[in-house]
Amino acid sequence: MRVAAILCDLDGTLLHTVPDIAVAVNAVLRGLDRAPIAERVVADYVGRGVDVLLRRA
Numbered sequence: 117m118r119v120a121a122i123l124c125d126l127d128g129t130l131l132h133t134v135p136d137i138a139v140a141v142n143a144v145l146r147g148l149d150r151a152p153i154a155e156r157v158v159a160d161y162v163g164r165g166v167d168v169l170l171r172r173a
Contacts, residue, residue, distance in 0.1 A: 134159045141173050 124130060138158040145152055153173055161172040 134162060137162060137169075141169065144170065145173060 135155060138153075138155040141158050141161075142152040158169075158173070161169045
């Protein structure tokens, strides 16, 4: 069987990626001279796409 695509859900369902996402979000915030946010807050923001995540942050 030939595989055309592989889809992964990386918001914590299959892999615990919130710590990495929090690092990335806080790097963006630092670049905007904004205060970092806690990992638990980032975890609450995950799940509706990166544009929504960054808007919330």
